[in-house]
Amino acid sequence: MPSLQIDTVVKSYDSFTAIKGVSFTAEPGEFIVMVGPSGCGKSTLLRSIAGLETITSGAIRIDGRDITHAEPSDRGVAMVFQNYALYPHMTVAENMGFALKMAGRPKTEIAAAVAKAAKILRIEEHLHKTPKQLSGGQKQRVAIGRAITRAPDVFLFDEPLSNLDAALRSQMRVELGRLHAELKATMVYVTHDQTEAMTMATRIVVMNAGLIEQVGSPLDLYNRPRNRFVAGFLGSPRMNFIKGRIVAAGGRTVTIMAEGLTMPIQLQIEPDADVPAVGDVVTLGLRAETFGTGAPGQIAVPARVAVVESLGRETLIYADAGNLRTFDSESQDGYLAAHRSSQVMLRPGDPLTLSIDPAAFYLFDRNGETLRF
Numbered sequence: 001m002p003s004l005q006i007d008t009v010v011k012s013y014d015s016f017t018a019i020k021g022v023s024f025t026a027e028p029g030e031f032i033v034m035v036g037p038s039g040c041g042k043s044t045l046l047r048s049i050a051g052l053e054t055i056t057s058g059a060i061r062i063d064g065r066d067i068t069h070a071e072p073s074d075r076g077v078a079m080v081f082q083n084y085a086l087y088p089h090m091t092v093a094e095n096m097g098f099a100l101k102m103a104g105r106p107k108t109e110i111a112a113a114v115a116k117a118a119k120i121l122r123i124e125e126h127l128h129k130t131p132k133q134l135s136g137g138q139k140q141r142v143a144i145g146r147a148i149t150r151a152p153d154v155f156l157f158d159e160p161l162s163n164l165d166a167a168l169r170s171q172m173r174v175e176l177g178r179l180h181a182e183l184k185a186t187m188v189y190v191t192h193d194q195t196e197a198m199t200m201a202t203r204i205v206v207m208n209a210g211l212i213e214q215v216g217s218p219l220d221l222y223n224r225p226r227n228r229f230v231a232g233f234l235g236s237p238r239m240n241f242i243k244g245r246i247v248a249a250g251g252r253t254v255t256i257m258a259e260g261l262t263m264p265i266q267l268q269i270e271p272d273a274d275v276p277a278v279g280d281v282v283t284l285g286l287r288a289e290t291f292g293t294g295a296p297g298q299i300a301v302p303a304r305v306a307v308v309e310s311l312g313r314e315t316l317i318y319a320d321a322g323n324l325r326t327f328d329s330e331s332q333d334g335y336l337a338a339h340r341s342s343q344v345m346l347r348p349g350d351p352l353t354l355s356i357d358p359a360a361f362y363l364f365d366r367n368g369e370t371l372r373f
């Protein structure tokens, strides 16, 4: 179980810098998931680790061994691609044993490695088939099997489940988790899928525009985002963001007037946060699941149901609360996202009262840095 160290890695294409000096260490046996908006450099970084890209500066080390300039085949990494990248004319067994064959390993050793990987992935009955005789999920298992037989120091996954349907994706998520537990391998996994990141990662690396915004456990990032970008990126639906202004500040307590609310809100900011100045523009953050039940001390906001999404036990409401609007939302309409129990039937146009517990507010300063979580 080796560690993987990314040390101040920069990758430029001509005048464009896709990765602007990124550092993190995957500890032995960690499952690191890299997330971030399209074009932020996730795949470039993964391909750089694999040796499919030459980095401009910085270093990549596995267990302290510098592999920055090593050939892809000499790095001790194996990569699983979104499109499987299987050899169409070879059988499943040949696909899985190919790298070992190229390395000149004896036939008996190759057969044993293939049999072992096939057992782990439960594809023993498909070993004699060619890729075109397999389903998408089976093909992806073969692609993973091909990585397993190489017994790499580090597994790299580039959105391996995104071509699968929802049911198969959730099954494969569980299987990849099992595989990680069984192999105890160090893994780096790139995805667009929040659920994959939240459920599989030991730590998540959130990237944005070629830089790392934050690294931490899924719950740490969800509950204690370093800034508004991370707060907005993790969580579905997206956190509600409300504009506000500091009207008073004393000690670690600040008073905020939020756009669309008539009452000022008093909040404590974190001990290590810089106290904002009176007059500063700030952002209040509120997750959809934190709307209250109308208990004393909560702020009652009259609203109207705009959109209803039934999620089974719960319902997701997009509520029109007049001037109390979220900006920077997915839908751009300013409606607040709020979870409700499905026991109360709601339809578009129905009036409802949103209860906001001030304790649930996140607060971000004018630069988007977290003042309170």
Ligand code: ATP
Pocket (backbone or CB within 6 Å): 013, 016, 018, 036, 037, 038, 039, 040, 041, 042, 043, 044, 045, 192
């Ligand atoms: P996605 O989630 O859409 O796959 P990503 O985060 O994986 O995005 P990358 O594929 O790493 O993003 O790309 C990062 C940036 O580098 C993008 O702006 C992309 O256009 C640019 N880029 C990638 N490959 C090249 C290349 N060969 N030449 C020039 N620019 C490139």
